[in-house]
Amino acid sequence: MADLEDHIRHKRELVIALMGKGGTGKTFISLGLIQSLKRLGLKMIVADADSNRSLSRYLSYHYLGYGEKELQELPLITGSEKDFYEFHGLSSEQTYRKFYNTPFHEVKKFSITPTDSFTKKYVKTLSDELALMSVGTSALRMEELYSNRCSHATLNPLKAWLALCTNGAVVLDCGGGEDSGRFGLPIGTHVVVVVVEATPDSVAISEDIRAIDEELGIPVVYVLNKCLNHFPEVEAFESKYSDRIVGKIPFMPSIYGKNPLDVFDQVERISTQILERILSQKLSSPEERWERVLRWQDRLQEQRELMKTQPFSFVS
Numbered sequence: 001m002a003d004l005e006d007h008i009r010h011k012r013e014l015v016i017a018l019m020g021k022g023g024t025g026k027t028f029i030s031l032g033l034i035q036s037l038k039r040l041g042l043k044m045i046v047a048d049a050d051s052n053r054s055l056s057r058y059l060s061y062h063y064l065g066y067g068e069k070e071l072q073e074l075p076l077i078t079g080s081e082k083d084f085y086e087f088h089g090l091s092s093e094q095t096y097r098k099f100y101n102t103p104f105h106e107v108k109k110f111s112i113t114p115t116d117s118f119t120k121k122y123v124k125t126l127s128d129e130l131a132l133m134s135v136g137t138s139a140l141r142m143e144e145l146y147s148n149r150c151s152h153a154t155l156n157p158l159k160a161w162l163a164l165c166t167n168g169a170v171v172l173d174c175g176g177g178e179d180s181g182r183f184g185l186p187i188g189t190h191v192v193v194v195v196v197e198a199t200p201d202s203v204a205i206s207e208d209i210r211a212i213d214e215e216l217g218i219p220v221v222y223v224l225n226k227c228l229n230h231f232p233e234v235e236a237f238e239s240k241y242s243d244r245i246v247g248k249i250p251f252m253p254s255i256y257g258k259n260p261l262d263v264f265d266q267v268e269r270i271s272t273q274i275l276e277r278i279l280s281q282k283l284s285s286p287e288e289r290w291e292r293v294l295r296w297q298d299r300l301q302e303q304r305e306l307m308k309t310q311p312f313s314f315v316s
């Protein structure tokens with residue numbers, strides 16, 4: 001654990017996002033990493049951005065005895081825009097643009113330890129060292145259903161928060177597929193862990209995810225999960241990315257379908273190894289994380305301007 005303890009001693013933050021095809025084991029591995037980080041006494045926020053809310057369900061049931069009704073009542077970061085810009089002393093659309101022009105050393109940071117007022121409002125405390133941030137499901141969120149803005153714009157506060165949070169760890173479960181990458185959700189993280197089930201389909205989707213994340217400039221590592229059969233596509237993947245595979249987990253029938261928090265003892269060693277290997281990779285600096293957000297916003301702005309000048313046409 002030398003790398004990790006070193007990281008903590010220097011009071012740095014660690015923001016990890018998990019991506020991958022649906023059902024590959026993102027939530028399971030997130031929970032393993034959370035438990036390993038927790039054993040080190042590191043204060044942590046778990047951000048659940050999957051609309052299936054598995055991570056929120058497991059954690060809130062385990063720590064608070066919550067059921068579906070209470071789950072629906074968790075504060076949602078997607079509804080935080082007004083508070084977010086108020087925290088930064090901004091109030092109008094014009095100052096929103098100003099926010100995305102603020103250099104790293106001037107922009108106000110968020111803090112996990114101690115928790116700043118914005119973060120406190122949008123997390124649910126689970127224990128002394130653990131809190132849950134929920135993105136929630138978009139099902140019947142009226143302001144999105146009848147909005148003329150793209151619904152992923154509601155993720156802007158979360159994207160910037162991930163880039164600007166300090167003094168603690170964040171584990172973000174992005175949900176299945178490459179969509180969250182196309183929305184730029186993990187743009188402010190240190191690293192994306194792509195969970196690859198050892199099958200040809202999952203390998204193919206992980207290539208899409210890597211291509212998007214690399215275009216955005218986010219470091220990518222892999223965990224190969226549920227290794228059971230031998231496929232040539234998986235073997236080719238393994239030799240191509242051997243330096244970036246931070247863990248290999250066999251298919252373990254004894255954990256399948258179980259609450260990961262109840263079977264942590266079976267995966268503790270491998271989770272801790274994965275964490276150590278993640279930290280041994282070259283991770284982004286805080287400045288790099290924020291610069292990526294600014295670059296992304298610039299590109300969006302350029303695109304908006306372009307759309308204004310180009311008349312709509314059907315592609316034949």
Ligand SMILES: Nc1ncnc2c1ncn2[C@@H]1O[C@H](COP(=O)(O)OP(=O)(O)OP(=O)(O)O)[C@@H](O)[C@H]1O
Pocket residue numbers: 020021022023024025026027028029050052054175176225226227249250251252253255256257258
């Ligand atoms: N190494 C493993 N061995 C056996 N079962 C596993 C392993 N990893 C995960 N599982 C099981 O696979 C199923 C899917 O895992 P999990 O829910 O973590 O995937 P996910 O990627 O988060 O899925 P989704 O995209 O639906 O959110 C669960 O039943 C889990 O118990």
Ligand SMILES: [Mg+2]
Pocket residue numbers: 026027028050054055173175
């Ligand atoms: Mg999941």
